[in-house]
Amino acid sequence: MDTAQYLDVFIDESNEHIEVLYKKILDLEKDPNDKSIIEEIFRAAHTLKGMSATMGYNDLATLTHTLENVFDAIRYDRVHVQSNMIDLLVETVDHLNTMVEDIAGGGNGSHDIQEVARKLEMFEKGTANIKEEHVEDSLEAESSNHSNVFTDLDEFELSILNESKERGFQNFEITVELREDCLLKGARVFMVFEVLEKLGEVIKSSPSVNDLEEENFDYTFSVILVSNQPKDEIAKKIQKVSEIDSVTVQHFSVKKYRESREIEDQIQTMQKDNATVSNNIEDKSKEPDSAKSNQNKTIRVNIEKLDVLMNLFEELIIDRGSLEQISADLQNSDLMETVERMARVSSDLQNIILTMRMVPIDTVFSRFPRMVRKLARDLDKQVDIEIIGADTELDRTVIDEIGDPIVHLLRNAIDHGVETPEERLQKGKPEKGTIKLKAYHSGNHVFIEIADDGAGINKEKVLNKALNNGLLTEQDIEALSEQQIYQLIMESGFSTADKISDISGRGVGLDVVKNTIESLGGSISIDSILGKGSVFSIQLPLTLTIISALLVELNKEKFAIPLSSIIETAIISKGQILSAHHKKVIDFRGKVVPLVNLKDVFQVPDTATDEEYTSIVIVKKGEKMAALVVDSFIGQQEIVLKSLGSYLSNTFAISGATILGDGQVALIIDSNAIIK
Structure with missing residues (x-):
């Protein structure tokens, strides 16, 4: 049977079954007597074994078959779950994952499974607690792969x-x-x-x-x-x-030989079944439409096709803007009506395309429980991870980038945040620490929170380190809020750890996490109570390609400011502009907000005017705000974010560009950089 046509489906479904195995094995550790968990693991292993055998990946099928035998023994109470067994089961799934990754990379899935298979068989036979040197000779003949x-x-x-x-x-x-x-x-x-x-x-x-x-x-x-x-x-x-x-x-090994023959028999049976299914499908395709099921169906689409679709739609958005511009100039009622209808349809189409690109954040979160478990064991700590909102959806582009920053923050929480069991008991805390990983939607943003019930952040230690590093002076400290003090730990080269650890940091500070998140158009804030714990909150945009923006004008040059950063627009008189520390500020609802003239930032020639009023855009970044001075407002518009390319990647306060309906290029302002 030619299995090449099924390879992509095999890889996708194998990854899904491996994720189920990882998740349910960790659930089994918490509740070893839950038969439903054991049944789910057995079903996932059984399905993966059958698929692997059908595709001809014998090492994968053999190891999965051995894993299946262990769970068969567990569900019929021939074997009881132990903590060291969980370690081996997770290691086994790691081997399965490695083989599937090899297949996905064009390999044949071959892997040295002898040692892990031998250990699994020891558990299955109930000999795992006997010292290995006493059982090795007796099992040696059973340890090799089948012929x-x-x-x-x-x-x-x-x-x-x-x-x-x-x-x-x-x-x-x-x-x-x-x-x-x-x-x-x-x-x-x-x-x-x-x-x-x-x-x-x-x-x-x-x-x-x-x-x-x-x-x-x-x-x-x-x-x-x-x-x-x-x-x-x-x-x-x-x-x-x-x-x-x-x-x-x-x-x-005679036993391995017999098992291999069983797997070969399964392959032949499945090949016959596949042929039968194919014939049935062919017969059904000849049936009339009325006989077909009306149930919802799903299909797998390559992400590259969605990227192409999004690129084409971006061009459509640009052309729509051009049509709206022509319609406004000509004032033709029929044309205006057609353009308005096209705008509505394209808005609906945009929502559908963006929804298609949305991926549950669980694709990132699902790998964290086993990582937390391993790190906690390496550090002799007891840590539970609680995941909330794993079904929250985020654009695939953001999903691809957000994994590493969260890994770094989790490592940081386990290493520096959660105390050892002895320290926690002395403080009157439960012996086991808890990390909460939470995701939720708010407006056009997704928030991800990493909260721990550990030691918290020592403000005095942070301030002393900042003084020693020359980041602050004694006078600066008095003006800092708690949030601003905590933000100092994200400065480059900043660390309050008494000793360098391989677990968190690895020579890279939290400044890298901050820079990655800000490059995605997001922000990160920190809250902490000494002795109680810390919360790191990440704010991310839902999507990075099509955004709503306010178009503004500076000396006849057009710029776009993302709406997600804007609090308010206003027109103020020159009399409302104040001065503090030799800088221009305004009083915005009782808060002193610095005034930033964008012409100075972007070196746009200033045409002197004696106008009494000034147009401003109030933007925010976390708790900080700024008032951006512009010549005039053009209006709100959906724009397509285009990269400036590698040569202009470091342009200050510019995150990209967009093409407007009249063909002009408008630069997109990065207000986060200006506030910083």
Whole structure:
């Protein structure tokens, strides 16, 4: 069966089953007696095994089959869940994940699974608590992968191999490769068989003995040998025969052989089932539409196709703006009505396309529980992670970038935030710390909060470090709010840790987290209570490609300010402009807000006017605000965010550009950079 056409579906569904395995194994650790969790894990493993066998990935199928056996033993109470078992189960799923990643990268999914399979079998047999040095010899013959060479052993031959094992002999699969310049292959085979007959009894050869004698083979042949000699000794004696390139000796497991044959039978059965299903589908396709089901159906779409669709729609938005401009100039009622209808339809289309690009944030969150568990164990801490709002959706572009900053913040919370069990008990806290990872929508933004019930942030320590680093003076400290003090830990090179740790930081400070989030058009704020814990709150835009913006004018040049940053627009008289610390400010609802002239920021020539009133845009970044001075407001418009390219990537206070309906290019202002 040609399985290439199913590869993408196989990879997608395998990843889904692996995520289920990860999640449910961690749930099982919390509630080992919940049979429903065990059933879900068993079903995921069983499905993954069948898919892998059908696709011909035998290592993946074999390891999943072994994992399935363990859970079969658990659900029928032959084995009880232990903490060290959870570690092994997570490690096993890591191996499965590695194999699927290899397949996705174009590999064949081959992986060394012998050791982890052996450990799983120990748990299945209830021998996992016996010291490994006592069981290793007895399990050694069972530890190798099944043979891919011998596929036709009959029951008589298998019974001989079983009996020899019971009598203390060992079964070996030996592969001999002759040199390519070997002239008399048959003679070399005869000499190898002479050596083998002195070491034990040859049960089977591949190719057959007749083919070997007549030299009907390339340069490699294999045999199954029953012997009481060590495998190193067997290899050494065979190597003494001249013109041999290599000799491989490994234990032959009858059990593994039988299991491999079961899997092959499954493959054949599934291939027949697939053929039947295909025929059924073909028959159903000939049925009339009335006979077809009206149930909702889903399809998988490559993300690159969605990117192309979004790019085409961006061009449509630009053309829509151009049409609106032409319509306004011509004042033709029919044209204006058509353009208005087109605007409504394109707005609906925009919402659908943006919704298609939305991905549940659970795709990022799902990998954190196992990471938190591993880090906590490495640090001898006890930490629970509670995830809230994993179904919150975010644009795929943002999803791709937000994972690493959250990982860094979680590492920081576990390493520096949550105390050791002893310290927590001394403070009257529960022995186990808790980290809450929460996501929710608010307006056109998504908020992600990482909260811990740890030690909190020591303000005095932060201020002393800031003074020593020259970030502040004694006079500056008095004017700082608590939020501003906490923000200092995100300055470059800032750390209050008494010793450097490999867990969090790794030589990279929280300034990298802050820069990544701000590059996505987001912001991060910190709140903390000493001894009680800390909360890191990340604010992100829902999407990065099409945004609503306010168009403004500076000396006949057009600029766009994202609406998500704007609090209010206003027109003030010159008499309302005040001065503080030699800088212009205004009183905005009882707060002193600095006044920033955009012409000065962007070096736009200023045409002197004696106008009494000034147009301003109040923008915010967290708790901070600024009033941006502009010449005039043009109006609100949906714009397509275009990158300025690598040469202009570091342009101050400009996050990109957009093409307007009249063909002009308007630069998009990054108000976060101005406030900073």
